Amino acid sequence: MDLNQAIHVLKSNGYKHTDKREDILRIFTENKGYLTARDVLRQLKDHYSGLSFDTIYRNLSLFVQLGILEETEFKGEKHYQLKCEDNHCHHLICVSCGATKDIDVCPFEEQLARSNDFKITGHKFEVYGYCPACQ
Amino acid sequence: MDLNQAIHVLKSNGYKHTDKREDILRIFTENKGYLTARDVLRQLKDHYSGLSFDTIYRNLSLFVQLGILEETEFKGEKHYQLKCEDNHCHHLICVSCGATKDIDVCPFEEQLARSNDFKITGHKFEVYGYCPACQ
DNA sequence: ATCGATGCAAACTCTTTGCATAGCA
């Protein structure tokens, strides 16, 4: 998913193309790892115009809803990055900077620890859904 | 990990055995799924003595630190359950009630959808650590 | 008696929402 594709998704769903949205999207195309709302704000302040937190939050969740971004949660914050094409795309995530590295095959920590230069500190493999009682 | 083991871990690390702690731990031995701090408080009010949020939070994070509980985060809240013996223990988690079901083998959603009575809505498979630049 | 555990209250972080204004189509 690149910038133009993302904007096309926006417009084809009836949402407007604004400078702020383009700025936010551009940040994600230029950063491959996971970013928090705070990260986005900091980069917007550095490189682009100012922007308020609420607008960032509103747009990030819109982008997730439209399938432009994917969202995950760790260290008490929501993190976002451009959605992978591959549905089975999982990541090694640096808990310090958010950098990600794709995982190709079903991995477990021990195998990963040997084959990657990441220093593994933990992992999360969970499937969510509704149990029979809650459906 | 049962109640007595958990209490032994507590004492052997220099922490005191109190009624409140035993109440909290008992709730986890009697509930197999993930519980939030709020769930714990509700059950304490129903079945045991009252207890304040801060005490619950302090103890839950102590128990995680001591390896008695495991913690995960979804839907904006931290969820806890007794730690599995098996390090490769992953779960199917009901996002409504927190019920869990163990996953034995490396799964992906499609395989799971066919072999389980959970209605799958999403999954999270992530490995955390420090990238070369952050180590 | 000592030192950790608890309760109360307040603070903190991240996120969301209502409403008026600004801006795209």
Added chain:
DNA sequence: TGCTATGCAAAGAGTTTGCATCGAT
């Protein structure tokens, strides 16, 4: 012009912390 996007401000949820008191050893 009409309707969406944005900014401001406030609120909301979950969680953490300081401090005085209670309680286990």
